[in-house]
Amino acid sequence: MTDVLRRGRASLTGGFLVQGVAFALLVTRIPAIQDRYGVSDALLPAFLAAVPILAGVGSVTTERLVKRVRPSRLLRWSQPVVLLSLLGVGAGDRMVELAVSLAAFGLAVGVLDASMNMLGVSLQRSYGRSIMLSFHAAYSLGGIVGASLAWAGAHWHLALWVSYLPVVLVLLPAVLVGSRWYVDDDRGAVTVVAEQAGEGQTLVFKLLLPLCLVMTVAYIGDSTVSNWSAKYLQDVLGSSEQMATVPYNVYMVTTLLGRAIGDLGVRRFGAVAVVRGGALVAAGGFAVVAAAPGAWVGMLGFTLLGLGLCVLVPQTFAAAGRLFPGASDAAVARLNVFNYVGFLIGSPLVGALGDLWSYRGAMLVPMVLVLVTLVYARSFAAQPDRYGGGHERPRTADVGRGSNGL
Numbered sequence: 001m002t003d004v005l006r007r008g009r010a011s012l013t014g015g016f017l018v019q020g021v022a023f024a025l026l027v028t029r030i031p032a033i034q035d036r037y038g039v040s041d042a043l044l045p046a047f048l049a050a051v052p053i054l055a056g057v058g059s060v061t062t063e064r065l066v067k068r069v070r071p072s073r074l075l076r077w078s079q080p081v082v083l084l085s086l087l088g089v090g091a092g093d094r095m096v097e098l099a100v101s102l103a104a105f106g107l108a109v110g111v112l113d114a115s116m117n118m119l120g121v122s123l124q125r126s127y128g129r130s131i132m133l134s135f136h137a138a139y140s141l142g143g144i145v146g147a148s149l150a151w152a153g154a155h156w157h158l159a160l161w162v163s164y165l166p167v168v169l170v171l172l173p174a175v176l177v178g179s180r181w182y183v184d185d186d187r188g189a190v191t192v193v194a195e196q197a198g199e200g201q202t203l204v205f206k207l208l209l210p211l212c213l214v215m216t217v218a219y220i221g222d223s224t225v226s227n228w229s230a231k232y233l234q235d236v237l238g239s240s241e242q243m244a245t246v247p248y249n250v251y252m253v254t255t256l257l258g259r260a261i262g263d264l265g266v267r268r269f270g271a272v273a274v275v276r277g278g279a280l281v282a283a284g285g286f287a288v289v290a291a292a293p294g295a296w297v298g299m300l301g302f303t304l305l306g307l308g309l310c311v312l313v314p315q316t317f318a319a320a321g322r323l324f325p326g327a328s329d330a331a332v333a334r335l336n337v338f339n340y341v342g343f344l345i346g347s348p349l350v351g352a353l354g355d356l357w358s359y360r361g362a363m364l365v366p367m368v369l370v371l372v373t374l375v376y377a378r379s380f381a382a383q384p385d386r387y388g389g390g391h392e393r394p395r396t397a398d399v400g401r402g403s404n405g406l
Contacts, residue, residue, distance in 0.1 A: 005126055008183030012119050013138045015079060015178065018171050019112060020142020021149070022082050025164065026089065026105065027226070028150040032160055033089060037098045047098070051106040052340035058110020059340070063333035065111075066118065071329060072182035075115040079175045081108035087168045090160030110340075114333040121321030121328050122185035130266035136314040137259035144252050185328070207323060208331055210376035211316050212338045214275075217369045218312035219342025220349065221282060224366050225251050225305055227347040228359070232289070232298070236359050239295035247302040254306030262311050271315050271380040278315075279373035282308025286367030290360045312373065313339070319380045 026033075034044055058078075065074060081104060088101035120135045153163030229247035233239040258278075265274045285304030292298035320331040346366070353362035 004181075004183060005123065007181040008119075009123055009127075009131065011178040011181040012116070012123060012183075013135055015075060015116055015175060015182075016120075016135045016138040017142040017145075018079065018175050019082070019109075019116065020139040020144075021146035021167065021171065022086050022142075023109070024143040024146025025150055025167065026086055028147050029153070029160060029163070032154065033098070036160060037092070037095055039095070039098070047102060049344060050099075051102055051109070052343045054103055054106030055110035055113065056337045056340040058107040058112075059114045059333050059336040060110075061107075062111045062114040062336075063330050066115070066329040066333065070184045071115040071118040071122075072179070072184045074111050075119065075182060076176075076179035078108045078111040078115065079179070080172055082112055083168045083172050083175070087161065087164050090164040110336070113339065114336045117317045117336060118329045118332045119182055119184070121317055121332055123183060124318060125185075125321060125325070125328075126183070130263040130271070130318065132314040132318040133259045133262035133266070133311065136310070137256055137262075140252055140256035140259055140310070144249070144256065147249065147252065205334065208320060208335060210379040211320055211323070211335055214312060214373050214376055214379075215316045215335055215338040216342040216345070217366075217372060218309055218316070219339050220346035221286070221305065221309050221366045221370055222313075223343045223346030224350050224363070225302060225309075228350050228354075229302055232359055232363075233295055237292055237295045237298045239298075243295055247299060250299060251302050251306040254303050255310040258307045258310035259314065262314070265311075266315070271319065271382070272377050274311050275315050275380045276374055276377045278308045278311035279370050279377070280308070282312075282370045283367050284308070286363050286370070290363040290367070309370070315380055322382060323379070 030044075030048070033039070039047060062071075062074060085101045085104035085108060089098060089105065092098055092101060116135075120132050124131050149163065149167060152158075153160075226248060229251065230244040233247055234241060234244035262274065265277075281304055285301045285306075285308055288301030288304060289298055290301075292301055316335065317332055320335050321328040324331040349365065350359075350362045353359075353365060
């Protein structure tokens, strides 16, 4: 294992952590953003939906850009845009300024998410063992840090720009310096393998569909927790307002713990077993939440959800890289779009079912959906490589090349 790969892994881990901080700072201060700009309750859903829609556009654009530009370059410049647009959200005064900042944030997040996971997939291939969950563990840690900073800002009644400015001033130079050590996949090898395999984009997408479904289901579950856990605990299970804020924090902590040890599970038992186990634990978590007689049992359910759902997204990206070693960048970018599809579906779906039926019943729907993952778990198995062997050929051309060797 070379120092180049170690530095590449460390710098990419830092990139995931920074993204977790930035995203948490945005979503946890939505009420403050709404108050600052005077966004009505009727208009707020449109603003919130615009971010994942534009992120999907950014991810699709990335699929095309990586044919000419290395993912490391896209990540190097999209992450500063995310941080600066976050600061723009906090510093603006007019509705049009909010719209522009959120649009920039959404587009840049799509590019960032896709390119970041592309680099993670290629680094895992170079390492020859599962490390993808560790990157997403850093994202979860960043989310906890960002949510804590947001709580501090709200507690001290700080203006949004006062909360955001110190964070951007610290993180912006850090990501610019850290981006020097990103490690790219070998572009020449990718082109040769893709040409030898004769893969067309239609064939890639057909084979990718099971993973796209799993990605959608995982984010339906995640958005259910992030958007409805507090309301569910308070309105359905009768908790206090203070206690209602706890489930999401517990969910984030258990997500971090699950991802921190998840790579060990993949190495020991294989990705298929880990994904099946995660799906069963997540389904059990939704069942406990739906049947909970009180707040503490509901908390147990949300804890199980964090432990179960946390493995699905990283392993889905990793599986896409194994399925298409000659076109992993395109596969990851296209798969990443379904991250936002799940986010857009999850919250309105649970809300509509809760209003029409009951919120307890609504929790059973993501439970059933996450069980669909069991049907497609075989898609996460290690794939024979395109050279005819039982394992992927190491990308030795990558080992000595950092992103600054363009």
